[in-house]
Amino acid sequence: MQEALAMCNRPGLLSFGLGLPATEHFPADEFARACAETLRVNARALQYQKPLEELKSQIVSIMALRGVACGARNVFITSGAQQALHLLVALLCDHRRQIITEDLSYPGFHQIVGFYQPEVLTVSSDLKTGMNVDEVERHLNRGIRPAFIYTVPDGHNPLGASLSEEKRERLFQLTQQYGVPLIEEDPYGLLYYSEYPSRPIRSYTDEYVFYVGSFSKILAPSIRVGWIIAPEPAMPLLSILKESYDIDTATYSQHVVSCMLGSGFLTEHLRRLRSEYSRRREAMLSSLSDYFPADTEWYRPQCGVYVWARLRHGLDTSSLLKTAISEHNVAFIPGAVFSISRTSAEKGSMRLNFSYPSVANIKEGMQRLGACVSSAST
Amino acid sequence: MQEALAMCNRPGLLSFGLGLPATEHFPADEFARACAETLRVNARALQYQKPLEELKSQIVSIMALRGVACGARNVFITSGAQQALHLLVALLCDHRRQIITEDLSYPGFHQIVGFYQPEVLTVSSDLKTGMNVDEVERHLNRGIRPAFIYTVPDGHNPLGASLSEEKRERLFQLTQQYGVPLIEEDPYGLLYYSEYPSRPIRSYTDEYVFYVGSFSKILAPSIRVGWIIAPEPAMPLLSILKESYDIDTATYSQHVVSCMLGSGFLTEHLRRLRSEYSRRREAMLSSLSDYFPADTEWYRPQCGVYVWARLRHGLDTSSLLKTAISEHNVAFIPGAVFSISRTSAEKGSMRLNFSYPSVANIKEGMQRLGACVSSAST
Numbered sequence: 190m191q192e193a194l195a196m197c198n199r200p201g202l203l204s205f206g207l208g209l210p211a212t213e214h215f216p217a218d219e220f221a222r223a224c225a226e227t228l229r230v231n232a233r234a235l236q237y238q239k240p241l242e243e244l245k246s247q248i249v250s251i252m253a254l255r256g257v258a259c260g261a262r263n264v265f266i267t268s269g270a271q272q273a274l275h276l277l278v279a280l281l282c283d284h285r286r287q288i289i290t291e292d293l294s295y296p297g298f299h300q301i302v303g304f305y306q307p308e309v310l311t312v313s314s315d316l317k318t319g320m321n322v323d324e325v326e327r328h329l330n331r332g333i334r335p336a337f338i339y340t341v342p343d344g345h346n347p348l349g350a351s352l353s354e355e356k357r358e359r360l361f362q363l364t365q366q367y368g369v370p371l372i373e374e375d376p377y378g379l380l381y382y383s384e385y386p387s388r389p390i391r392s393y394t395d396e397y398v399f400y401v402g403s404f405s406k407i408l409a410p411s412i413r414v415g416w417i418i419a420p421e422p423a424m425p426l427l428s429i430l431k432e433s434y435d436i437d438t439a440t441y442s443q444h445v446v447s448c449m450l451g452s453g454f455l456t457e458h459l460r461r462l463r464s465e466y467s468r469r470r471e472a473m474l475s476s477l478s479d480y481f482p483a484d485t486e487w488y489r490p491q492c493g494v495y496v497w498a499r500l501r502h503g504l505d506t507s508s509l510l511k512t513a514i515s516e517h518n519v520a521f522i523p524g525a526v527f528s529i530s531r532t533s534a535e536k537g538s539m540r541l542n543f544s545y546p547s548v549a550n551i552k553e554g555m556q557r558l559g560a561c562v563s564s565a566s567t
Numbered sequence: 568m569q570e571a572l573a574m575c576n577r578p579g580l581l582s583f584g585l586g587l588p589a590t591e592h593f594p595a596d597e598f599a600r601a602c603a604e605t606l607r608v609n610a611r612a613l614q615y616q617k618p619l620e621e622l623k624s625q626i627v628s629i630m631a632l633r634g635v636a637c638g639a640r641n642v643f644i645t646s647g648a649q650q651a652l653h654l655l656v657a658l659l660c661d662h663r664r665q666i667i668t669e670d671l672s673y674p675g676f677h678q679i680v681g682f683y684q685p686e687v688l689t690v691s692s693d694l695k696t697g698m699n700v701d702e703v704e705r706h707l708n709r710g711i712r713p714a715f716i717y718t719v720p721d722g723h724n725p726l727g728a729s730l731s732e733e734k735r736e737r738l739f740q741l742t743q744q745y746g747v748p749l750i751e752e753d754p755y756g757l758l759y760y761s762e763y764p765s766r767p768i769r770s771y772t773d774e775y776v777f778y779v780g781s782f783s784k785i786l787a788p789s790i791r792v793g794w795i796i797a798p799e800p801a802m803p804l805l806s807i808l809k810e811s812y813d814i815d816t817a818t819y820s821q822h823v824v825s826c827m828l829g830s831g832f833l834t835e836h837l838r839r840l841r842s843e844y845s846r847r848r849e850a851m852l853s854s855l856s857d858y859f860p861a862d863t864e865w866y867r868p869q870c871g872v873y874v875w876a877r878l879r880h881g882l883d884t885s886s887l888l889k890t891a892i893s894e895h896n897v898a899f900i901p902g903a904v905f906s907i908s909r910t911s912a913e914k915g916s917m918r919l920n921f922s923y924p925s926v927a928n929i930k931e932g933m934q935r936l937g938a939c940v941s942s943a944s945t
Contacts, residue, residue, distance in 0.1 A: 207615070215613040217606050224602035228595050235593040235787035237585070268646060268791075272813040279682070300811035304657070409613035411818035413646075433678035434812070435650040440789035442817060 203554030204520040205473075208346065208406075208494050209545040214465060215409050216449070216458055223448035227441070234444040240266045240437060244447040248416050251402070251455075255378055256388035259395065263418050265427050268438045270376050270403035270415040275301050276430050277372050277399050277417065282307050282336040289328055290339040291320050293527045293535060295346045295374070298339060302529070307336060311530050316488040316497060319345055319352035322359045329367050337370040337399075343387055344377030344493015347527040347540040351387055351491045361393040368397065376403040376415075377493035379459055380544075382467045386492065391418055399423070404446055406494070406544075407459060412442050466494065466544050472551040473543040480559025482566050494544035497524070501566055504537045509565055517557040581932030582898040583851075586724065586784075586872050587923040592843060593787050594827070594836055601826035605819070612822040618644045618815060622825040626780070626794050629833075633756055634766035637773065641796050643805050646816045648754050648781035648793040653679050654808050655750050655777050655795065660685050660714040667706055668717040669698050671905045671913060673724045673752070676717060680907070685714060689908050694866040694875060697723055697730035700737045707745050715748040715777075721765055722755030722871015725905040725918040729765055729869045739771040746775065754781040754793075755871035757837055758922075760845045764870065769796055777801070782824055784872070784922075785837060790820050844872065844922050850929040851921040858937025860944050872922035875902070878915045879944055885914070887943055895935040 227234050245261040252259050267273040278301045282288060285307060290298070292311035302309060310333065312324035320340050328335070338360070342352035352360070364371045373390050381387075391400040403415035419427060431437070449455075470489075473496055477487055486499040500506065506523035513519050524538030525531075546554060605612050623639040630637050645651040656679045660666060663686060668676070670689035680687060688711065690702035698718050706713070716738070720730035730738070742749045751768050759765075769778040781793035797805060809815070827833075848867075851874055855865055864877040878884065884901035891897050902916030903909070924932060 209615055212610055212614050215610060217610050217613060220613065221603060221606045224606070225599060228599040228602070232590055232593060232595050235595060235598065235789045236590050237587055237788045268813045268817075271811070275812055297811065297814070300807065304808075304811060409819070410615045410814075411613045411822075413813060413815075413817040413820075429678065430682075433649070433675065433682060434653055435646045435791060436675070436788075437791075439646075439791040439817060439820060441787070442791075442820070444789075 199514070199518070202514070202518050202520060203546060203550050203557065205541040205543070205546065205554060205558070206520045206522050207545070208542050210406055210410065211465065211544055214462060216454065219449050219452065219454055220409070220445065223445045226448050227444040231444065234441050236440070237436070238440045241440070241443045241447055244443050244450075247447060247450040248402070252418060255375070256392045257400070257418065258392070259418050262421055262424070263395065265417040265419055265424060265431070266438050266443060267415045267417060267431070268435060269405055269410070269413040270374065270401050271297050272434065273401040273403075273415050273417045274298060274372070274374065276427060276434065277337070277401070278302065278305055279430055280423065280426060281370050281372075287333055287335045288337055288339065289325055289333070289335045290529060292530050292533055293347060293524075294339065294529055295341065296526060299529050309529055310335065314345070314348055314350060316348055316350055318356060319348070319350040320356065320360070322356045322363070325360065326363055329363060329369065334367065335369060337372050338364065339372045339374070341374045342389060343375055344380060344490060344495070346377075346493070347495055347522070347524070348497045349488070349490030349493055349495040354387065357387065357390055357393075361390050364397045365394065371398050372401065373398055374401040376401070376406050379407055380463060380466055380494065381492040382463060382470060383491045395420055407455070407462065408446065408449065412446060414438060414442050414446050469543040469546070469548055469551055470496070472548045473541060473555065476552055476555030476559070480556050482563055485562075494542055496541045496543060498539050498541060499535070500537045500539070500562060502537060504562070504565055506537060506539045509561065512565065513558060513561045517561045519554045519557040519561070521558065577892070577896070580892070580896050580898060581924060581928050581935065583919040583921070583924065583932060583936070584898045584900050585923070586920050588784055588788065589843065589922055592840060594832065597827050597830065597832055598787070598823065601823045604826050605822040609822065612819050614818070615814070616818045619818070619821045619825055622821050622828075625825060625828040629780070630796060633753070634770045635778070635796065636770070637796050640799055640802070641773065643795040643797055643802060643809075644816050644821060645793045645795060645809070646813060647783060647788070647791040648752065648779050649675050650812065651779040651781075651793050651795045652676060652750070652752065654805060654812065655715070655779070656680065656683055657808055658801065658804060659748055659750075665711055665713040666715055666717065667703055667711070667713045668907060670908050670911055671725060671902075672717065672907055673719065674904060677907050687907055688713065692723070692726055692728060694726055694728055696734060697726070697728040698734065698738070700734045700741070703738065704741055707741060707747065712745065713747060715750050716742065717750045717752070719752045720767060721753055722758060722868060722873070724871070725873055725900070725902070726875045727866070727868030727871055727873040732765065735765065735768055735771075739768050742775045743772065749776050750779065751776055752779040754779070754784050757785055758841060758844055758872065759870040760841060760848060761869045773798055785833070785840065786824065786827065790824060792816060792820050792824050847921040847924070847926055847929055848874070850926040851919060851933065854930055854933030854937070858934050860941055863940075872920055874919045874921060876917050876919055877913070878917070878940060880915060882915045882940070882943055884917045887939065890943065891936060891939045895939045897932045897935040897939065899936065
């Protein structure tokens with residue numbers, strides 16, 4: 190990711206690569222106010238402290254927006270969703286034990302898994318309905334008892350898919366029936382574009398489900414605050430692990446986030462983000478129609494910040510990326526990057542982010558990228 | 568530590584337990600100014616970004632204050648010293664391989680080691696001159712090639728000792744002769760009370776030495792920014808590890824720290840801290856003379872925030888702590904806690920922190936603790 194960030198500094202480059210939030214929509218004034226207020230009222234905000242109970246309660250309210258009932262006793266504050274994932278893998282995963290994940294999945298998760306080296310059992314995914322739960326069931330039926338199952342049910346990274354209600358219900362049943370932990374990562378769940386957003390699987394049960402949330406996409410990534418909603422018995426072990434990782438999530442950042450949330454601005458801020466990102470999504474989808482070859486396949490995401498586009502059979506997006514950058518000054522992430530098994534059939538796909546670029550840049554960049562794809566297709 | 572922080576909330580309790588900085592000496596105004604300035608000049612401070620080059624250069628200047636010559640290419644920014652240690656153990660330590668550490672060492676290090684489960688070879692320490700380097704040499708002579716050697720040469724945690732010049736030289740020679748990495752943790756090095764502070768072992772060489780620094784004790788712990796000075800070839804691997812841990816150290820915090828350092832206030836701030844902590848150290852040492860039994864042993868620390876006190880043979884400070892809290896409303900950390908092998912002969916010792924309590928509270932608390940020790944001794 191650091192390399193990708195460096196690449197984005199190329200003059201004039203339009204990037205659909207990383208899943209960055211829109212810089213111009215960060216609540217910078219709210220941040221500034223919260224920073225000043227925090228230091229004005231509380232010099233202890235600079236000291237070592239216990240995780241903030243008030244922030245935990247506020248996270249409980251955010252979870253209610255997602256249809257999840259939980260208590261502050263279930264909230265574990267982390268230095269962003271990435272650390273939450275790392276802690277959960279460390280908590281649940283013994284060396285060489287099996288895990289089940291979609292083959293197409295978040296590369297930050299691959300990095301963690303690469304360190305613990307479990308046996309990775311993959312399942313496929315559908316662009317519209319998400320994870321293939323039949324394949325999960327087949328693994329479990331043949332006696333596999335994985336350390337955990339991992340998925341991003343809403344605004345899937347990289348596919349943009351949302352797990353269907355029927356599959357959520359079945360995945361929930363499977364975790365309970367076989368007593369298998371589920372890591373449900375949900376950084377995009379509050380960025381939905383349909384009238385009736387899905388509820389996370391954590392809303393079905395508080396057993397076996399480890400939910401991961403984050404302020405990175407809804408406030409700002411640079412503050413690094415996220416959370417786990419975990420079954421209560423897991424809390425003491427998570428605390429010990431977390432203390433060994435970095436003692437605690439920056440107390441100062443916890444205060445600032447809590448102070449921001451206390452002003453009640455989040456509801457309106459989320460409404461604005463959804464409205465803006467929805468416009469950007471439309472710009473990207475219409476650009477795919479307008480500028481890409483007619484045989485390109487994609488699905489309209491209901492949530493999140495990504496569109497997955499499949500190009501004509503035979504095109505390799507990894508080599509296409511070089512031409513896209515050097516000749517058209519536009520970037521994306523090739524589909525193969527997201528295959529944890531490195532054997533994906535998605536070599537002709539690309540992940541396109543629509544939250545970072547403006548509508549104008551989306552149109553301009555997609556026109557460039559469309560030209561690049563078209564000339565490679567002929 | 569979270570438990571210890573909770574205990575400190577007991578009304579009226581005077582605690583010499585944790586190594587907290589003085590809350591009333593945090594540079595809160597500088598922080599507030601830097602927060603406002605950061606958001607005023609740079610909305611991208613809220614976005615994902617690469618580690619800040621400017622902060623790396625500023626850390627190079629801080630290292631020069633410690634007598635270390637290095638370049639920005641050697642600086643790796645972390646979420647505090649604890650994460651720096653965790654990353655280095657993950658980088659250097661294979662499962663079940665040996666490591667060499669002082670038996671009396673930082674419990675946060677024990678927690679990390681507990682997770683990786685190397686074979687731990689311990690050496691003893693001297694209150695005045697630090698780590699027993701003869702014992703290190705004996706291990707190496709009999710063919711042991713550990714993953715690393717770990718020590719805190721200045722203001723040792725828990726002993727408050729400073730490694731003698733002669734031992735630094737020999738430890739440096741051993742790491743070079745045997746090609747063994749050294750993790751040199753130095754959170755207290757800038758809090759020295761002698762005219763001629765020692766230089767870290769990193770000042771002798773850039774080979775095999777992994778130096779860990781931190782802003783926790785010199786600015787504030789709640790901002791969670793620390794650093795590693797590492798040999799250049801280790802940097803790409805550290806980057807990959809770090810990205811899997813938490814993507815990056817909060818960019819916003821990096822900007823704030825960099826903005827604070829840019830004002831040039833650190834030199835004067837360090838002078839003030841050293842002067843204040845030096846007064847507190849004197850208060851603690853004279854209180855040990857005034858209120859503790861005459862056969863108590865201690866050594867005057869030249870650096871850091873701890874004094875190690877050895878009580879009369881036969882006293883067990885772990886059981887004494889209960890009486891100290893419940894009957895005298897005063898706390899410390901029993902020596903046995905710091906023994907990584909859990910076999911230490913230091914059951915009659917205690918670690919006393921003098922940076923957090925005011926001079927008045929040191930006198931009052933040490934009088935209470937002295938009374939508690941005296942009644943247990945009779």
